Amino acid sequence: LLPFVLGVTVATTATGATSYNTLFYACGIAYLVLLVLVMIFPLPDTDQKAAGKKEGLIDSLKHTHFSVESIAMILIGFTCTGTFQLWLNCAQNFAKENVGWADPSIMQTYYSAGTMLALVVTALLTRKIKDVRFILGYPVICLVAMIAVLVGKSQTLMIAGAFLIGWAGAGGLLQIATSVCNMLFPKIKGTVTALVMIASSLCNYTILTAASKMQPSQVMVMNIVLTAVGVLLGLFVNLRYTKMVEQAQADN
Template sequence: MNKKYLPSALIMYLNYFIHGVGCSVLGQAVIKEALAASWGVEAMAITAISAALGLGRLIALPFAGPLSDKLGRRISCVIGGGSYAIYLIGLALAFNAGTNGGYQIAYICAILGGIANSFLDTGIYPGVAEVFYAAPGVATMGIKFFIAISQMLLPFVLGIAITTTASGLVSYNPLFIVCGVCYIVLAVLILFAPLPDSDAKKEKKEGLIESLKKTHFSIESVAMILIGFTCTGTFQLWLNCAQNFAKEVVGWADPSIMQTYYSMGTLLALIVTALLTRKIKDVRFIAAYPAICLAALIVVLIGKSQPLCIAGAFIIGWAGAGGLLQIATSVCNMLFPKIKGTVTALVMIASSLCNYTILTAASKMTPSGVMTMNIVLTAIGVLLGVFVNLRYAKMVELASAE
């Protein structure tokens, strides 16, 4: 590792520190209520804005990766940071617009936020791996750490960012604006920061469509892609809707602290799971973690108490958001060596498709209905995980033969 790249790595990681706020802020019950009051809609309708982030990712994923490889990580980071700034500052402008198109403005800005996420992913994941080339796994794990830390601090920041408008509406616009400005600053800094040359930039890369034309999919590869859908649904539905369940069903006036316990679970999972994978095969977590999430969701739905909501937040943060999607992607790379790039891309597309479709559906449901849908989706994930584990020996044999 060249030490001159350390400031560049920090700049890239800070993008994900702010992203931790951007990707979870619309899941906070207090922010949902503030936005809903301004736009004249139900609080659960704000979940559709979160779903638009997934739509933006779906739009950008097919070409964000090839662009990063051809034009460099710097361009991807700048496009991602600039688009994210528009999303966050746009939320503040949408709040001010009120019932005069505020909801529609926010939806469009959220699509840009999803596009930003795709460009940041395809620029920063390989970017930090190239800086810390001796330990790329640790480098990318650092991204999840920065996200989890900011999410853990978010409930405390909300108490500082709250303001009241002249008309008496509660507003969190200072948080949106400050985060948006931070993205602009980071985008400018990355323009001048030294970045290691990428070998990928010098090679001709196949696009997703070209790769798909040459790919033969087995039932196991389809199962792995579907796991990308189900595991994303587990933590996204919790992240965006669990506080509404705690508030409306359990009767908890301010459940925002659930976000902190969720993030604590994620942080600990990143450490403990990384240690466990040295002794336990990665594929085992694909069945075990969804099963743990399923049990937690059922207990929370039946028990309906604050302690259970807190425990559920910690468990879903651990077993649902603590690297399960990354583990599924890693298993794909190992089991499908000839199409690992394609399968990985499809897992992430399935993840984004889930984010859009499931959250859109959730925006029209009651909090209890959303919890039930999450249980069904997670149960499907458990079945898929068990199937992959049962087929694992045969899949390893085939992968070795290839």
């Protein structure tokens, strides 16, 4: 929704500069409202009724044995975040410099449309298709789209790539990964989920910092490599899925 919100809130100052002040004020108010709600409303009953003292993340890490599969899931948090963040921040520069597209801002609209549509359609698909299949299928779609964009270098491919990566990269893949973690690692689901999100946050900083020092075509290649790693990780988790489900059922 952000591109549409920007269209409504962004203003031009007397000096001709673009001002985002209204958006920041609105976000600040929203955070204050959330703070009040968090302070007022009780924690979920499952947390209130939990017996015993809960371990913090650091203590949990000290006592947790991580399997190869759990490490793969944590790394997927890194790779899937890199896929859509690199595209979101760098694809328009690629379109300008490598495709010769003077104003590729329309790509953002297609990206957002893909993301919003995916949130609905993916939710429906997960009723019939196991969540873990998306961890492989969606990165494959992103990988094919980026290779086509890099090789084809046309406006049509850029628009299609924006829609597909909005759909398969940003349309809930990270949330699906955390959902799979909760199911496959019931004994350490809190710890693994936290680490998946930490890996995602770490990716936001490291990958975008690296991208800021590269040419747009180099960023696209880096994104392809990163997404290919995500495909391999997703394939590994899918191949081990049956055994992991059996282990999770035994743990429960």
